[in-house]
Amino acid sequence: MVDYKQYHPAWGDRSPVIIGFLCNWCSYRAADLAGTSRFGYPATLRDIRIMCTGRLDPTFVIKALREGADGVLVMGCHPGQCHYEEGNFKAMRRVALLRRTLSQLGVHPDRVQLGWASAAQGIIFTETVKEMTEKIAKLGPLKWHDNNHDASPHLPPLPEKEATHG
Amino acid sequence: MSEEEKIGVYICHCGHNIAGTVDVEGVAEWAKSLPNVTVSKDYKFMCSSLGQELIEEDIAEQGLSRVVVAACSPHMHEPTFRGACSRAGLNPYLFEMANIREHASWVHQDDGEAATEKAKSIVSGAVSRARELEPLEPFRAPIDETTLVVGGGIAGINTALEIANAGYKVILVEREPSIGGHMAQFDKTFPTLDCSACILTPKMFDVGNHPNIELMTYSEVEQVDGYVGNFTVRIRKKARMIDVDLCTGCGDCWERCPAKVVDTVYEAGLGYRTAVYRPFPQAVPKYPVIDTESCIYFKNGRCRACEKFCPTDAIKFDQEDEIIVTSVGNIVLATGYDLFDSRRLPQYGYGRLANVFTSLEFERMTNASGPTDGKVLLRDGVTEPKSVAILHCIGSRDKNTNDYCSAICCMAALKFAHLVKEKTDAEVYNFYIDMRTAPKDYETFYNRLMQEGTHFIRGRAAEVTDAARKPEEVGKLIVQAEDTLIGKQRRIPVDMVILMAGMQPRHDSQEVSHRFGIGCSDAGFFNESHPKLDPIATMNAGIFIAGVCQGPKDIPASVSQGAAAASRVLSLIGKGEVEIEPVRAHIDEDRCSGCRICNNLCPYNAIDFLEDLAVSRVNPALCKGCGTCVAACPSQVIDGQHYTFNSIMSQIEGLLWDVRPNGEEKVTFQKTEPV
Ligand SMILES: Cc1cc2nc3c(=O)[nH]c(=O)nc-3n(C[C@H](O)[C@H](O)[C@H](O)COP(=O)(O)OP(=O)(O)OC[C@H]3O[C@@H](n4cnc5c(N)ncnc54)[C@H](O)[C@@H]3O)c2cc1C
Ligand code: SF4
Ligand code: SF4
Ligand code: FES
Numbered sequence: 001m002v003d004y005k006q007y008h009p010a011w012g013d014r015s016p017v018i019i020g021f022l023c024n025w026c027s028y029r030a031a032d033l034a035g036t037s038r039f040g041y042p043a044t045l046r047d048i049r050i051m052c053t054g055r056l057d058p059t060f061v062i063k064a065l066r067e068g069a070d071g072v073l074v075m076g077c078h079p080g081q082c083h084y085e086e087g088n089f090k091a092m093r094r095v096a097l098l099r100r101t102l103s104q105l106g107v108h109p110d111r112v113q114l115g116w117a118s119a120a121q122g123i124i125f126t127e128t129v130k131e132m133t134e135k136i137a138k139l140g141p142l143k144w145h146d147n148n149h150d151a152s153p154h155l156p157p158l159p160e161k162e163a164t165h166g
Numbered sequence: 167m168s169e170e171e172k173i174g175v176y177i178c179h180c181g182h183n184i185a186g187t188v189d190v191e192g193v194a195e196w197a198k199s200l201p202n203v204t205v206s207k208d209y210k211f212m213c214s215s216l217g218q219e220l221i222e223e224d225i226a227e228q229g230l231s232r233v234v235v236a237a238c239s240p241h242m243h244e245p246t247f248r249g250a251c252s253r254a255g256l257n258p259y260l261f262e263m264a265n266i267r268e269h270a271s272w273v274h275q276d277d278g279e280a281a282t283e284k285a286k287s288i289v290s291g292a293v294s295r296a297r298e299l300e301p302l303e304p305f306r307a308p309i310d311e312t313t314l315v316v317g318g319g320i321a322g323i324n325t326a327l328e329i330a331n332a333g334y335k336v337i338l339v340e341r342e343p344s345i346g347g348h349m350a351q352f353d354k355t356f357p358t359l360d361c362s363a364c365i366l367t368p369k370m371f372d373v374g375n376h377p378n379i380e381l382m383t384y385s386e387v388e389q390v391d392g393y394v395g396n397f398t399v400r401i402r403k404k405a406r407m408i409d410v411d412l413c414t415g416c417g418d419c420w421e422r423c424p425a426k427v428v429d430t431v432y433e434a435g436l437g438y439r440t441a442v443y444r445p446f447p448q449a450v451p452k453y454p455v456i457d458t459e460s461c462i463y464f465k466n467g468r469c470r471a472c473e474k475f476c477p478t479d480a481i482k483f484d485q486e487d488e489i490i491v492t493s494v495g496n497i498v499l500a501t502g503y504d505l506f507d508s509r510r511l512p513q514y515g516y517g518r519l520a521n522v523f524t525s526l527e528f529e530r531m532t533n534a535s536g537p538t539d540g541k542v543l544l545r546d547g548v549t550e551p552k553s554v555a556i557l558h559c560i561g562s563r564d565k566n567t568n569d570y571c572s573a574i575c576c577m578a579a580l581k582f583a584h585l586v587k588e589k590t591d592a593e594v595y596n597f598y599i600d601m602r603t604a605p606k607d608y609e610t611f612y613n614r615l616m617q618e619g620t621h622f623i624r625g626r627a628a629e630v631t632d633a634a635r636k637p638e639e640v641g642k643l644i645v646q647a648e649d650t651l652i653g654k655q656r657r658i659p660v661d662m663v664i665l666m667a668g669m670q671p672r673h674d675s676q677e678v679s680h681r682f683g684i685g686c687s688d689a690g691f692f693n694e695s696h697p698k699l700d701p702i703a704t705m706n707a708g709i710f711i712a713g714v715c716q717g718p719k720d721i722p723a724s725v726s727q728g729a730a731a732a733s734r735v736l737s738l739i740g741k742g743e744v745e746i747e748p749v750r751a752h753i754d755e756d757r758c759s760g761c762r763i764c765n766n767l768c769p770y771n772a773i774d775f776l777e778d779l780a781v782s783r784v785n786p787a788l789c790k791g792c793g794t795c796v797a798a799c800p801s802q803v804i805d806g807q808h809y810t811f812n813s814i815m816s817q818i819e820g821l822l823w824d825v826r827p828n829g830e831e832k833v834t835f836q837k838t839e840p841v
Contacts, residue, residue: 014825015280015823017822019818019821019822025705026684026685028241029241029269029592029705030240030686031239031269031651032265032268032269032274034268035239035268035269035272035605036268036272037271038273038275039273040274040275040276041273042272043274043277043281043283043284043811043813044268045279046287046291046821046822047269048291048814048817048818048821049240050751050793050809050814051791051792051793051806051809052792052793052794053795053804054792054793054794054797055793055794055797055809056797057794057796057797057811057814059811059815060814060815062207063815064818064822067818067819067822067826068822068825068826068827068829069822069825074423080680081680083683083792084769084770084790084794085769086769087769087793087794089302090767090794090797090798094797103431118685118686118688119685119686119693119705120693121688121689126273144176153393155187162592
């Protein structure tokens with residue numbers, strides 16, 4: 001197992017836990033393709049299949065973080081390629097707002113990320129999970145339920161204005 | 167409700183695929199401790215008949231009310247296990263799949279411990295979700311028996327004929343003025359060298375005259391709505407400017423038309439056509455079209471020569487595009503390919519050095535009805551070449567252009583070598599990386615060519631230049647390549663170079679795939695539902711693919727795929743009705759506040775506002791189940807069937823079984839209850 005203490009001492013023996021929300025048509029299939037192609041990535045992601053990122057209820061993200069996840073990765077089809085036309089544009093707005101809200105609550109906004117991979121992009125999926133894991137590893141454990149505070153030493157100042165993508 | 171559920175958990179070894187990395191016995195043993203799990207087993211191959219029987223027996227004997235199988239991707243075997251549940255009398259939507267192969271064992275092969283822990287989480291998530299699943303009934307809808315085929319190349323032609331011959335209606339939509347596709351451009355086809363037109367033209371004729379085929383050429387599909395069995399398509403029939411009821415195809419118009427333009431489609435840029443034109447003599451249908459972009463009358467208001475000479479008054483300059491909206495049950499895409507643009511590789515001189523030709527130009531040159539009447543001639547139109555170099559893999563197998571093998575170019579290059587030998591006395595040099603002649607009888611053809619005296623040089627050509635270094639190179643094209651068999655650089659002076667440009671996806675394939683709701687590979691070929699077991703279907707039920715639009719292949723393979731697509735369509739039509747996933751949104755009208763937030767969110771306008779009741783209602787025939795409205799309703803009264811709020815919340819809890827706060831700290835998010 002990877003030693004995550006090298007990124008942040010607070011990890012102790014444990015690994016980051018990331019909850020993934022993958023849309024059925026693109027990114028879930030990209031994850032399947034990563035599997036069939038045997039592209040390895042850190043065992044930090046535990047994913048949930050939803051039909052479209054448009055289904056992403058922001059409550060799901062808060063729930064995951066409150067229940068012990070250190071990060072949430074939402075992945076869908078590339079903008080313009082959503083199987084339902086525009087669900088991912090809705091997700092873009094929701095995630096942007098959510099990141100803003102979270103940082104106001106004292107959670108590092110980078111703990112919630114949005115990414116895209118088409119069904120043919122197993123490698124992009126793999127890379128995204130790797131990057132996200134590294135980012136979370138550096139931020140340290142969230143343990144939101146424990147002490148209501150983010151272990152990350154450097155919470156950024158509240159974003160002035162985060163793009164909400166129209 | 168969820169307290170009394172009895173859940174059966176089955177962990178599949180998948181031979182060594184899962185069990186080689188994940189401790190499947192351990193996971194099965196551990197899963198027994200999960201709430202509501204009454205049965206937990208591991209088994210070699212859950213998808214085998216014995217594996218499925220195991221589930222069926224347990225449902226019958228133990229009274230299981232939910233089933234979880236931890237195995238491969240749901241895209242692989244969800245239907246299989248739903249079937250097993252159904253057979254044992256359990257509603258198939260009470261089944262949940264835990265993907266511990268693609269998402270665990272195969273991606274964490276170097277760390278069995280981590281893979282096992284992750285598998286536990288995935289199983290735990292699935293069990294929690296299963297607890298919240300609700301029985302659903304699939305929608306059943308009758309199948310419209312008409313099929314839409316898009317693209318009239320050999321693949322589409324064959325699909326259309328197979329379906330039409332079985333007695334069902336087909337609408338064949340072709341973008342160009344005639345069907346035929348690339349095969350219509352060829353003179354000979356490898357490996358038998360039979361005449362392309364002789365085998366294609368009768369099929370084209372059949373399409374044009376078949377009582378069950380409605381042929382729409384010069385047309386394109388603009389919009390697709392609906393679902394398997396019941397699609398609505400909007401087709402734009404571009405104005406031909408010809409009244410086809412009057413036109414006899416006599417040809418007086420194109421013989422008199424003064425506007426000549428280079429024909430980049432059918433003649434591949436090697437020949438000319440007029441503004442009013444029929445692409446080739448055997449065209450189906452036989453009527454010409456007026457290309458308004460090159461027509462003099464459309465440019466400056468004068469000419470109308472064709473109109474004057476048309477004996478039947480068939481020219482109609484005021485014709486307008488026609489929009490046809492119709493319903494079809496299934497759709498087959500057979501849109502073929504574009505040729506790789508050789509200008510992208512300036513080192514080979516195409517477009518700069520006159521006697522460098524592309525593969526399709528050479529096809530036209532050897533065609534008896536082509537611009538040179540079938541003679542192999544240099545660009546001056548009179549000189550026969552004394553030496554010809556054929557360069558394989560142009561744009562193919564190169565990470566700077568297309569990284570894949572275009573599959574047919576080696577064979578087409580051999581065909582060309584043979585034709586040059588047959589038609590001239592020239593020496594022929596083939597520059598190849600590897601000779602790929604796998605399908606039946608292809609190697610025999612290669613052997614035949616070696617006996618014919620073609621020179622084979624193993625090495626990708628580096629450059630074609632006219633800069634002579636030696637006297638014998640003056641006035642020639644020099645092909646520079648490393649001959650990897652002798653490990654030496656070689657310069658071969660020739661009169662003519664043919665670039666075996668490969669096949670690539672249509673320039674608009676991404677757009678088209680999006681229009682039809684199917685996926686595309688990164689290169690742009692349409693994605694099949696499964697690369698081995700289902701290379702015909704797509705991830706959008708009722709939409710099939712055939713021919714080169716799915717990936718490079720030759721004519722026999724395109725024909726077979728066309729027939730296979732037809733058989734898939736026929737078996738759906740034969741069933742008479744389709745089952746559609748009941749994944750739909752549903753609004754609890756008693757609790758809807760009437761805020762109308764959801765109304766504008768739906769991409770399909772599936773949500774109506776009922777003014778009299780002041781609530782919103784989802785039209786299930788239009789809803790596709792994306793869940794966008796579900797996530798947005800501030801009153802949380804839209805239920806996303808099968809992906810309900812509770813099922814996802816519960817899955818989150820299950821996935822986080824090992825890190826969740828325990829006891830009193832437990833966080834609960836309640837779905838708001840009615841007050
Ligand atoms: C130089 C060369 C030589 C070859 N020689 C041989 C040979 O000797 N033997 C052999 O077996 N194979 C040969 N091939 C391969 C052969 O061309 C293909 O296997 C075959 O033509 C594929 O047929 P298709 O129907 O899939 O595509 P196409 O022939 O490309 O037909 C597709 C059709 O769809 C239409 N279309 C495209 N987009 C749309 C749209 N959006 N809406 C409506 N219509 C649309 C096009 O106009 C076209 O008519 C050769 C290929 C090349 C490049
Ligand atoms: S968003 Fe919810 S409450 Fe508002 S109209 Fe739609 S269903 Fe009713
Ligand atoms: S689930 Fe999607 S398609 Fe269905 S009504 Fe809601 S927004 Fe429209
Ligand atoms: S279906 Fe993938 S983001 Fe909408």
